Amino acid sequence: MTKLSVNINKIAVVRNSRGGNLPDVVRAALDIERFGAEGITVHPRPDARHIRYDDVRDLKRALTTELNIEGNPIPGFIDLVLEVVPAQVTLVPDAHDAITSNAGWDTLANRAFLTDVTARFHAKGIRVSVFVDPVAEMVAGAKACGADRVELYTEAYAREYPDDPQRAVAPYLAAAEEARRQGLGLNAGHDLSLENLRWFAERIPWTDEVSIGHALICDALYYGLENTVQLYRRELKF
Template sequence: MTKLSVNINKIATLRNSRGGDVPNVVQFAKDVQRFGAEGVTVHPRPDERHIRYQDARDLKPEIYTEYNIEGNPVDSFVELVLNVKPTQVTLVPDAVDAITSNAGWDTIKHNHFLVDVIKEFQQNGIRTSIFVDPVLEQIEGAKATGTDRIELYTEAFAHQYSLGNKEAIKPYVDSSVLANSLGLGINAGHDLSLDNIAFFNKNIPDLLEVSIGHALIAESLYLGVENVIQMYLHKLKALS
């Protein structure tokens, strides 16, 4: 059954735009779990323009579902994750100046780096996931790093699906079939929404988790957070 992890970065962005502590990210994390979310995701960046490193620490005692911290494993990020010890760390190769994540890892080029980082996290009891494009060679490369899971970067699918191109799902299906055969768990995220999540979930075999932030928060402005979370859960569980 596919789990829903809510990325709360946008709540921190809203808070930071005015200073102070409104909305409070810890309270929001507690609320989304109460509303049925099965995980909470944060993506702290070095400039702390949304989630701050201290937020990641403050959230730990309040998350009783799954806690996923994602980001580029620079030294400060690695130190944070080892200190907090979330359920899962998702490694994302985003540049310091990237507005949002925009590419998966080249798991072949960066094999040695990823092997070392992943081993350190796993030795500390933290499940690892690598953000990857739906390219078969990169899935094979991910397996060679020793990671527990991959997270499929779904922006290309979401864009093409919005144009009516349902064939855009094919590389994700092929990548998932390969990942399953290699014993890799499958997560997915980026631009998944209420419009496309049911189709994506229906077609991806053994999808374990989706991480959704921007769309979910935007949809909640009109429909309400609790209602939107229930809508996602319905779409995910009805087809699992």
């Protein structure tokens, strides 16, 4: 079954809006684990507008499931990952002022850089996933950089799903098949929700992991956090 990794950035946004430690990010992560998620994802940004570097350190000490740290491999981020040594690092090419991730890597143009960064993380035993658009050449390029997995950027799938689910998933299926041919693990994330998750997972059942944050935390406002985590896990069981 595809694993669910819950991105807890939005919990940190609420905390940061008032100062103090409510809600408690570490406690929330431990609860999410207890409610059935197989992993926790965080995306620390240089401006610390949600998850902070110290949060990442605290989470690593507390979690028992997989910790996935995603972000742009600038020097400070690289140092943090090498210090914390998560189960997985996901390399995302987002600008420092991006509201959210908005594109995958050009793994061909950035091959030398990604190869060097990947080797540094591999030396610490960290699994490396590269965030890519659903393009076969970019998937193959990630393999050439030494990546263990790719994470498919699913914003376009989520946007197009309401109008034509089959058309929306088609490029992702092709990219996923390329990943399988290349011997790469497969992750997916961005704007996946209770509405569109099952369709994606049923058509690409070899997806190793989905990373979901914004939609899941929004749903939790209505359904409760425990129930929401279980609702998402249910969408991955078929």
